[in-house]
Amino acid sequence: MEIEELKSKFLNKDFDQREFPVRAEAMVDFAQAVGETAPHYTDPSHPEFRAVPTFSARFHGRRMLPEDFPRLGGIPLDAGKAVMPQAPIRAGVTLVGRSHLHEVYEKTGRSGRMIFLVARMEVRDPANTLVSIVDSRMVIREKPPSEDASNGASGVGT
Amino acid sequence: MGAHRPSGASARVNLDLHSHSIKSDDGRAQVDNYCLWIRKRELPIDGFVLTEHRQFDFESDYSALAREHGLTILKASEVETEYGHVLVFGVTPALVAEFNFADIRLPLAKVVEASERHGAVAVPCHPGRPRVGMCAHIGERGVPAGVRIIETFNGGSRGSEDADAQAMAARLGYLGIGGSDAHIVSHIGRCATRFARDVRSEGELAEALRAGEFEAVSWKSKS
Numbered sequence: 001m002e003i004e005e006l007k008s009k010f011l012n013k014d015f016d017q018r019e020f021p022v023r024a025e026a027m028v029d030f031a032q033a034v035g036e037t038a039p040h041y042t043d044p045s046h047p048e049f050r051a052v053p054t055f056s057a058r059f060h061g062r063r064m065l066p067e068d069f070p071r072l073g074g075i076p077l078d079a080g081k082a083v084m085p086q087a088p089i090r091a092g093v094t095l096v097g098r099s100h101l102h103e104v105y106e107k108t109g110r111s112g113r114m115i116f117l118v119a120r121m122e123v124r125d126p127a128n129t130l131v132s133i134v135d136s137r138m139v140i141r142e143k144p145p146s147e148d149a150s151n152g153a154s155g156v157g158t
Numbered sequence: 159m160g161a162h163r164p165s166g167a168s169a170r171v172n173l174d175l176h177s178h179s180i181k182s183d184d185g186r187a188q189v190d191n192y193c194l195w196i197r198k199r200e201l202p203i204d205g206f207v208l209t210e211h212r213q214f215d216f217e218s219d220y221s222a223l224a225r226e227h228g229l230t231i232l233k234a235s236e237v238e239t240e241y242g243h244v245l246v247f248g249v250t251p252a253l254v255a256e257f258n259f260a261d262i263r264l265p266l267a268k269v270v271e272a273s274e275r276h277g278a279v280a281v282p283c284h285p286g287r288p289r290v291g292m293c294a295h296i297g298e299r300g301v302p303a304g305v306r307i308i309e310t311f312n313g314g315s316r317g318s319e320d321a322d323a324q325a326m327a328a329r330l331g332y333l334g335i336g337g338s339d340a341h342i343v344s345h346i347g348r349c350a351t352r353f354a355r356d357v358r359s360e361g362e363l364a365e366a367l368r369a370g371e372f373e374a375v376s377w378k379s380k381s
Binding site: 105106107108109110111112113116 | 183211212238242243260262287288289290
C-alpha cells in the first residue's frame, strides 16, 4: 500500500481508548526516578503537587496501530517518544488517553528506505482538559536484498 | 534569512552549507544552541545553512538570532531523488510549487531543471554514501545531466565516502562544497564552504554557487 493511501485511510482516526488512574505514589516514584527534587513534584502534601511534565510517557494504549493496519514488511523498530505537556496532571484523577495515527512518512538513508508511523495519544482529565500529547514513533526499515552489515544505521541523521 | 555579521568582515566567508535543526524529523539541535556552540568553541565559520529534510521551512525567522550572535543563518532544503539526497539552495515559494519536496522518489532531472528555472541551485550531497549518494547510482543510471556542483566534504561521511565524492568530482569536472550535515549541536562546522565574497541571503548564496567562487573546506580531523 502506498504512503498516500495509508494516510487517507488511517490518519487522524481514533483507534484506541484507555483509562489511566493517577495515584500520588506513582507520581512521586516517577519524579524520583527521573531525579526530580522539587517538592511540588515529590511531596503529595505540597499545595501545588503535580506530575512531572514527562509523567505521561508511562501511558501506553492497548494498541500501537489501528486494528486493520496492513503489515508493511521490513524490520520494525522503536523510533522514540515525545511528550508535549499541556496542563498539570493532578493526583487522584482518572485520565483518558485516545490514540490516533498522526503521521505517516517515508525517507531514505544509508540503510535504505524507511517508513515512519507516528501514533499520537491525547490525554485528557475528567473535565476534558487536554493535559498531555504523547507521540510514539515507529520506523519500519525496508530490508535490502543484500544486507551489508558495514553500512548499518548510526542513530543520528540520514 | 538572517545575516548580521559586522560590515567590513573578511571577504573570505566560511559557511557550513548543510545542517539540520529540530525542524527535521531526525534533527536534535536547536538553532540557538548551534549559535552558542559556534561562538563558545570559536569555530572558524561565519554562519550556516539549515537544509531541513524534505521540506522548506518558510515559517522560522532566525534574523534576531543571527543579529545576536553576529552569524549568517540561511535556509535551504534537502530532498530525495533516484540519485540520492540533493541540497537545494535558493528555494522560493514558486519552486516549492514545482514538485513535492516530501516525495522520496523525485527525479533528479526535474529537481535540477526546476531549480535552475527558479534561480536556485541543486547540489547532490554526500555522494559517496551508500544508497543515498550519487556515486552508488551512476553505474546503473548513468551520469545525470545538469549537475555542476556536488558536496565533496560531508561531516557525516565515513571511511572513503568523501574521497569517493572527490574522485567523482575530479573525473566529471564538478565543483565541490562542504557541509557538516549536523543533526546535533557539537557537529556544526565540521565542514564548510569558503566563498570569495560575502554571502548574506539565500539569493546571494545561489548566485555565489552559480558563479563558482568557492571551495570546500573541512576541519573534521581537528574536531
